Amino acid sequence: MGHTFTLVLDRKITDEESESMKKAGCDGAEFTTGAHPTNADILVTRLDIDTEAASLAEAIQSALDAVKTVPDLSAPGLFVPPQRNAAPGQDEKNSAAPPEPQK
Template sequence: MGHIFTLILNREITEDETAALREAGCQSATFSTDSLPTNAEVTVAKLDFDDEQSPSLAEAIQSAMDAVKVVPDLSIPGLTVPAVAKVDTTVLAGEIVEPEPVNA
């Protein structure tokens, strides 16, 4: 699993615009439609990314945002990045202690 995030665009996009976005760097995106978060009556494009190529999440997001700039009058009113669970890498040093029998 790569760097996962979603871009919400300001409007629906055409097939030609989808092709232009793919060529500009959105190869790992799944394109669909959704409603604008601030106005449910407006249909917009939604791009779900699972970027396995970029070295960091920040670079994956920046690359996708730069790709959107190739299509005139297209903007990004929404970005969603799911929470990632923190991995606890703390290692505790210790020794195994054998229990002593209890005299009853």
């Protein structure tokens, strides 16, 4: 089952740092650079991740572990959209989607 989420790093990373993160488990991530969500004057790197990990929690932890391989780097932002194709009771209870109305 696929899991998607975005990590926002605390700064713009170099090509060497992105290669290090890819080797540490973010090889399928899309690395983009853009403005910080709350301060347009600061450039940061975003990792858009779509993975087939066993669970959303495992996928997020794997990405955070890859971030830790780069000195002086952190991921202060995490965005998790409602997950597609979630099995009933799996990860959807942790998504940002509103609950289904009761009939």
